[in-house]
Amino acid sequence: MALSAKLTSLLVLQYATESHAAVAYRSFAMQLRALGMHATAKHLRHESKGERGHAELVASYLEHRGADVTLPATEAAQRVSGPKDAAERVLSLEESVTAKLGAILMAAQSEGDVLTCEFVRPMIAEQIEEEDVARLLLAIVSASDDILSVDQEIAIKFGE
Ligand SMILES: [Fe+2]
Ligand SMILES: [Fe+2]
Numbered sequence: 001m002a003l004s005a006k007l008t009s010l011l012v013l014q015y016a017t018e019s020h021a022a023v024a025y026r027s028f029a030m031q032l033r034a035l036g037m038h039a040t041a042k043h044l045r046h047e048s049k050g051e052r053g054h055a056e057l058v059a060s061y062l063e064h065r066g067a068d069v070t071l072p073a074t075e076a077a078q079r080v081s082g083p084k085d086a087a088e089r090v091l092s093l094e095e096s097v098t099a100k101l102g103a104i105l106m107a108a109q110s111e112g113d114v115l116t117c118e119f120v121r122p123m124i125a126e127q128i129e130e131e132d133v134a135r136l137l138l139a140i141v142s143a144s145d146d147i148l149s150v151d152q153e154i155a156i157k158f159g160e
Contacts, residue, residue, distance in 0.1 A: 040141075
């Protein structure tokens with residue numbers, strides 16, 4: 001069973017969304033590092049690598065299913081005004097990733113595309129932790145205006 005045009009375009013969109021998250025987190029890491037938030041920057045670099053891995057998983061899946069696609073350029077990251085803005089954007093990106101993965105699963109279920117269902121379910125399950133980590137990051141950076149003590153707290157909580 002070939003991948004439908006609808007699922008193909010949803011998966012290409014997923015590739016773009018994961019790639020954008022990777023670039024955004026890497027960019028936020030640079031901006032926060034410049035403020036002296038080294039542990040927070042390290043955490044975001046680590047998250048960025050995870051998103052690159054997700055984009056690659058989607059690209060491989062498209063390949064394995066024989067999809068005839070070209071991959072889109074990655075949308076540039078926006079500048080953030082500080083750690084809280086960065087954390088809010090991380091949480092909103094994660095929620096958007098979860099919603100898009102959910103749309104893929106629902107479309108795959110309605111088409112009876114079991115391969116895509118099985119491919120996307122572990123990615124959705126991973127979003128439980130991804131969203132939790134993003135909420136914890138936002139809670140920590142929202143708790144104080146002292147960016148260096150916030151950074152220490154991030155180092156403790158994420159062990160990085
Ligand atoms: Fe991801
Ligand atoms: Fe993520």
